[in-house]
Structure formats: C-alpha cells, structure tokens
Amino acid sequence: MTTTVPTLDLTADPVELTAALVDVPSVSGDEAMLADALEHALRTQAPHLEVVRSGAAVLARTHLGRARRVLLAGHTDTVPIADNVPSRREGDLLYGCGTSDMKSGDAVFAHLAATLTEPRHDLTLVFYDCEEIEATRNGLGRIERELPDWLRADLAILGEPTGGAVEAGCQGTLRVEIRTQGRRAHSARSWLGDNAVHHAADVLARLNAYTARDVDIDGCVYREGLQAVRIAGGVAGNVVPDECVVTVNFRFAPDRDAEAAQAHVREVFDGYDLTVTDLSPGALPGLAAPAAREFLAATGTTAQAKYGWTDVSRFAALGIPAINYGPGDPNLAHTREEHVDTRAITGCTDVLWRFLA
Known part of the structure; x- marks a missing residue:
C-alpha cells in the first residue's frame, strides 16, 4: 500500500509549520514519514x-563560499504520544506532543532554510532521528560515522527547548552502581545474617554530606549534583538481603572530562566497588568563538549554563562551538500538557533571521 507523504509549506508562518510538524507523528524509531515530508x-x-538523506535524517546545506558556516540541528523524534496529537491552539499557546521538544525549533530552522536564500554565513541543516532514546541509536552518531563532512561548522545551534534563552555548553552525566554485600538469613533469626540494605546507609550518608561545586566558565555557572536515583535490594518479605545496589547519578561541570568525573566519584565512594553504567561528557560553552559572539550580539542577551545533557556535547567533541537555543520550554517537555508559546516561536525566528541575514 502506498503511503501519501504529508505536505509541508516551509515558507508558511513558523507557528503554522510547527503545528504541521506536530500533526505528523514521529515517536523515536518511527520518524520516516516526517523525514519523507521534510526531504x-x-x-x-x-x-x-x-x-541528502541518511536513514530517517534529512540534511541540507548551502555552498555560497562564505567565510563561516553555521549548523542548525534539531531532532525530529518525540517521546510516545499521550493523547496529545493532533495539535490544538488556545490563544497564544500551541499544544501537542513535540511542540516544545522540539518541533517548534525544527519549524524555525526549516522555515529559515527555505526562505533565507542569501545568508551571510553558509548554512547546514540537520534534522535527525532517535535523540530521545538510547545514545547508540542517535542519528547524529550515524551521520558522524557516515557523513562526517556534513557536521563541519564554525558554530552549531541546537534547537533544544530553552525558552528563547541562550544556553551554552552542557553538563556531563555519569551513572554508577554501588553494591553492598551481606549474608542471607531468615528474618526471624536476623542475627544469623548480615543486612546489605543496612550497609547502604553509609553510601547515603556520604551523599547527604556531599557539597556540590558551582563552576563559573565564561560567565556561565554550572551547578554540579551527586544524587542517589535508585535503590534496589531485598529477596522476600522474610529474608535478610545479601545484596543492595544504589544507583548514583553525577551531573558534572564541563571543566571535568569523563576520566576526571569518574575519578571524583570513586574518591567520594572510596572503599566501594563502582560499576559505570552510563557516561556522557559535557561541553564547554565555546563563547569565545567569533560566530558565537556574533550570535549572542544578535540576541541582545547573555548566555547561561545548560543544566542537563544535550547533543552539543557531540559537537564539542568535534571541536565545534555549540549552543542550545529554541522556543520551547524545557519544563514542559515530555508532559501530557506539552505546549509552546507561539510568541517565542516568532521571537526565535526573528533573532536567527537577524543573525543569519
């Protein structure tokens, strides 16, 4: 059976284009229809x-011979739909899955790609897949392996939701599992056992006493955090447990690399065996780059630190300054009531037009 490709008008108002993108479902792993429409x-x-096309990603670029190249990147996938598609409008608010994270940013970028035919910087557009799921499936990783030339730029702007603020760099994230051991016994004769869950109290005490750093980098203050995010232990309601696992998440400032982050957590939990289950380095702000300075001037604002991990880290690893800038509200991402203020869409479009034109 032939599937009709949805029609998108990239020259339309970016608010209307956002609604059109939302109305094409694109849950992670199922972005092909939206990619077909964008292509x-x-x-x-x-x-x-x-x-060009790469799997469910669509890439486009100019070849104008400009001195600098700016890359605009946005993921097209969303978390699972929660009865919030199709989109709906209430006054200045546009509701729907992906409105904030990040089809409004995609709409701004796609609109600029179609209407800005003579930008003062060469442009590359990357609409990629599978950002919301495991990193091994992220479309940017595939593009980096198969089409590395397409990721070369003097500045990368990711349309992640920032509420129209400029968020520079990002935190790194590290997850580790800390195991405490004991000996099983019948809970009626608990003195014959050794309770592993009780031993986890020392791990929690170290976390409770931990003092996190605030790190100022290029005027952006990154706050670190070390938190227990999960505790698993216990065999049955009448058994003294012989193992307990505490999962700890460390959000670290980008002045630490991956090795330094691991070394710090191992120091905090000296005496325990740690298993690293997830690790993604952060990204430095990169605000000294000329193109980044130009963009900040166009916004008329100052940059702030990004709390959380985003794909700016991938660009930073390639030596490309990268920032987050999009109309969505990050606090609304992944919620049933996800929405975007249409005035923010218009504002971001105007700022990027000033910068690029």
Whole structure:
C-alpha cells in the first residue's frame, strides 16, 4: 500500500509549520514519514540547498563560499504520544506532543532554510532521528560515522527547548552502581545474617554530606549534583538481603572530562566497588568563538549554563562551538500538557533571521 507523504509549506508562518510538524507523528524509531515530508519540502521549495538523506535524517546545506558556516540541528523524534496529537491552539499557546521538544525549533530552522536564500554565513541543516532514546541509536552518531563532512561548522545551534534563552555548553552525566554485600538469613533469626540494605546507609550518608561545586566558565555557572536515583535490594518479605545496589547519578561541570568525573566519584565512594553504567561528557560553552559572539550580539542577551545533557556535547567533541537555543520550554517537555508559546516561536525566528541575514 502506498503511503501519501504529508505536505509541508516551509515558507508558511513558523507557528503554522510547527503545528504541521506536530500533526505528523514521529515517536523515536518511527520518524520516516516526517523525514519523507521534510526531504520532499526541502527539495521542492529550497532549490538553493543541497539535500541528502541518511536513514530517517534529512540534511541540507548551502555552498555560497562564505567565510563561516553555521549548523542548525534539531531532532525530529518525540517521546510516545499521550493523547496529545493532533495539535490544538488556545490563544497564544500551541499544544501537542513535540511542540516544545522540539518541533517548534525544527519549524524555525526549516522555515529559515527555505526562505533565507542569501545568508551571510553558509548554512547546514540537520534534522535527525532517535535523540530521545538510547545514545547508540542517535542519528547524529550515524551521520558522524557516515557523513562526517556534513557536521563541519564554525558554530552549531541546537534547537533544544530553552525558552528563547541562550544556553551554552552542557553538563556531563555519569551513572554508577554501588553494591553492598551481606549474608542471607531468615528474618526471624536476623542475627544469623548480615543486612546489605543496612550497609547502604553509609553510601547515603556520604551523599547527604556531599557539597556540590558551582563552576563559573565564561560567565556561565554550572551547578554540579551527586544524587542517589535508585535503590534496589531485598529477596522476600522474610529474608535478610545479601545484596543492595544504589544507583548514583553525577551531573558534572564541563571543566571535568569523563576520566576526571569518574575519578571524583570513586574518591567520594572510596572503599566501594563502582560499576559505570552510563557516561556522557559535557561541553564547554565555546563563547569565545567569533560566530558565537556574533550570535549572542544578535540576541541582545547573555548566555547561561545548560543544566542537563544535550547533543552539543557531540559537537564539542568535534571541536565545534555549540549552543542550545529554541522556543520551547524545557519544563514542559515530555508532559501530557506539552505546549509552546507561539510568541517565542516568532521571537526565535526573528533573532536567527537577524543573525543569519
């Protein structure tokens, strides 16, 4: 059976384009239909762009010979729909899955790609898949392996939801499991056992006494955090447990690399065996780069630290300054009531137009 590709008008108001993108479901791993629609729209409405396809990702770029290249990147996938598609409008608010994270940012970028035919910087557009799930499936990783030339730029702007603020760099994230051991016994004769859950009290005490750093980098203050995010232990309601696992998450400032972050957590929990289950380095702000300074000037604001991990880290690892800038509200991402203020969409479009045109 032939599936009709949805029609997108990239020259339309970015608010209307956001609604159109939301109305094409694209839960992680199922972005092909939206990718088809974006690819068709870019090929037919933006003849000044070179367009290629990579799996469920769509890439486009100019070749104008400008001194600098700016890359605009946005993921097209969403978390599972929660009865919030199709989109709906209430006054200045547009509701729907992905409105905030991050189809409003995608709409701004796609609109600029089609309508800005003579930008003062060369442009690369990357609409990629599978950002909301495990990192091994992230479309940017595939593009980096298969089409590395497409990720070269003097500045990368990710349309992640920031409420129209400029969020520079990002925190790194590290998860470890800390195991405490004991000896099983019948709980009626508990003195014959050794309770592993009770031994976890020392781990929690160290966390409770921990003092996190605030780190100022290029005027952006990154707050670190070390938190227990899960405790698992126990065999049955009448058994003294012989093992307990405390999962700890460390959100670290980007002045620490991955090795330094691990070394710090091992120091905090000296005497315990740690198993690293997840590790993604952070990204430095990169605000000294000329293109980044130009963009900040166009916004008329100052940058602030990004609390959380985003794909700016991937660009930082490639030596490309990268920032987060999008109209969505990060606090609304992944919620049933997810929505975006349409005035923020218009404002972000105006700022990027000033910067690029």
